[in-house]
Amino acid sequence: MLFRKSVRKRWLGVKYVVKLKLNDKEIEAEKGKTLLEIALENGFDIPHLCMLKNLYYGTSCRLCLVMTSRGKLIPSCYYRVSGDEEFIVDSPELREIRRVNFELILSYHKIECWLCNRKGNCKLMDISRKLGVEGLPVCSQCPLAPDECLLTKGILCLGMITLSGCDAECITSGGQCWGCRGPVTREDILERAFRRYKELGFDLNDVLFRAEIFWNSLKEFERIREVVEKVKGDDK
């Protein structure tokens, strides 16, 4: 035999096919493709952040981890299929690991969505909604670009300090936010937001007054007051 089997097949124009089992779904896939590509083609939604096709396969974000049949976690964006294998692509356990890793990423992200050019088209936001991690402000969902922001026009909007995640008409169409979903829990976001309010010339007492409409009975409201006092005290 002149050539190996695989080489001959390639020469004949036949793609080399492997049989995979993802969760319980049996599929056939082209050899040499990454597991992430195959899974996405077959309707499995694996979150991924750091991978850039043909450019970066550094496996840094560890969100696209899948489990092999031996119970080992491997990043699917990097792994190229070479034989008939079984993988668990989605399970409560995996989702928990992804959630922890994503929370870690968020915890070191300087969240200033109101100034971010990617708002409305934010991958972090998408993944956070898929994984059920809350913590981003409403601004991340707002369709208005930073220079079109209502606040720059003098309209008081509570989007900067309200938790995102609702698909209500008011925010998806670019209206002002009334804060009905509750406040953001991270204090550093609140602090930055109130600084921004002050920068734009709003009286912080007005903001608090507006916020009191929905949040009056909340325990966290005391903390928000403290943050406001802190921001107010910066000048002195």
Add this chain to the structure above:
Amino acid sequence: MKAKGEVILWSLLDKCCEKCKHSKINPCPDYIECRVKGPLCHDDQKCKELRKKRIEELKYGVHGSKIRIPLSSCTLATGAEEIYNKFKEYILEKRLDTEITISGCFGLDYLDPWFEVIMKGYPAAIYVKVKGKDIPRILDEYFEKKDVSNAFALRYRTGKAKGEEKVPLLDEIDVWKKQRKWVSRNCGFINPESLEEYILSGGYSGLSRSLKMKPEEVIETILKSGLRGRGGAGFPTGLKWKITRTQPGNPKYVIANADEGDPGAFMNRLLAESDPFRIIEGLTIAGYSIGASHGYIFVRAEKPLMASRLKKAVEEARKYGLLGENILGSGFSFDIDVILSAGAFVCGEETAMLSAIEGKRAWPRQRPPYPAQQGLWGQPTAINNVETLAHVATIMSYGLEEFVKLGTEKTKGTKMFCVTGSVSRPGVYEVPVGVSIRYLVEELAGGAPEGSSIKAVQIGGPSGGCIPKDKFDLPIDYETLQSAGAIMGSGGIVVINDNNCMVDVAKFFLTFTSAESCGKCFPCRIGLRKLLDILDKITSGNGSEEDIIVLRQLANSVRNSSLCALGGTAPNPVLSTLRYFGDEYEAHIRDGVCPANVCKAFITYTIDQEVCIACGQCAMNCPVGAISKTSSGKYSVDYDRCIRCGTCFIICPVNAVQKVGKKEMVRGEVCG
């Protein structure tokens, strides 16, 4: 001076006469055996005597006496250089013919600095814990009075010296007898910079034997021996070589990993500083058996002596044709480069090391593909720890029968362990795998020093785990340690006594690993940081019950989802202390007490008024002026101003300053 007509063999590796056919271009396959056992190709009594004379010279010095002083990092730190200079002074002053040679360290670090005096016809005596001013007295005793009664031990007896019966042989000494010296057999007793002495001690016979076998046979021998990687993971060495050999792709590479960065582990350093040729021999055998023509030794840059010894050894081996082209006439060519690490802990991780050798930033890569499949420059690469390679060289020279007798069913052979911390005899001990932790810590290292008791040991460096005292009967092997929550690692054992708070210990190791994290993957970069934040919160007295749950969950997640072995093992100290010392965490959180009185948030210092002698040292040295004189003339601490630095505690000459838990203090005041 050379007398007329007399032939002198300047080096054991030189030709004895013109009949010797060995040359660099056309090497003799029996070169090594020939050099030690006299000429093999021709039977000439004169040549044999020449060789015998040179061997005598090497053993006892050219003029019948020599002093062997270990110059390695551990002895240099305790002042060996000063002693070395004293020897020179003494010899110049007395006009002696005595030779001074250097050697490596023999592992018993609590005896540093030490030296050995050898004189033909008299016993070789080892003196330990010597001071510069004692040198003339000791040498006078030995050379003039022939009195060895003050020596620590003798290498052998001759019965001619005074006081010989009083001094034990080294092999009779408890600490020495209980060890099984296998790879470290030469450490301390040969000159690490002399190839002659290494060959005389039986070195390079392994390479010479291997080159006469087929590469597959060498791999088969190593497979049969059951040798497992001594770097920590315990992968069978023979299997690794077999995989690398059968992989397609040429050229192949072999790498010796000498990047040892664990705090409290220095067995690789000891081996490379005391017996570097053994590592080079092992690497050459590895290169021969996997079919590589180039090898690298990756040395930690923070250990310069180790790097320079290895470099010198490589040059020396190259000079005598033991590296280079056509080694020992076998047609096998091999060369070694010594590469200094990029200076980070993570460089010791095998894939990060590959990046570092390639000249990139030392970032780990995702496995699979494993280095055996795609390693250095994308070629199949076998990476072995230096201790593994030393084992290979020893197995090939001394045969595997003796090796297989040692160790347990699953793991054969011996392992070097560094026992440091709160023990009375810290040092490097080589024991068969499978001995209990108690044997190492209590019988060899002598247990805790007086006034304290052992609480736990940390095995495997910062990425290992803590094992408590009641589990000390566990045998040390890969599987048992893993199931107990620790890892074998490179073999560093840090002994922790009851003056240490386990939360603080976990924090210490995590501070190290989080600082050394390379930052490529998020779980390790941010996760370790967050774990450290939580531990900080607990030790500063702000912990809550929820923290323990978060700690456990986050640590497990970091361990499972990290990219490389650094992140995969870094949470081990937290998880193992949570497992065995969970009550200490709870005491910090629930009761607000640090059981060992270490965490600053939970302690205060008080001065016992009855013991205090009113010397005023504490008040003078207090950085915040919290200590003042009372009406009775004695001193007392102002608790609000005290920053708990502990200066007064250390400085008090009569131990009147006491560490007290904050809660006890408050209770005492209320009652009183």
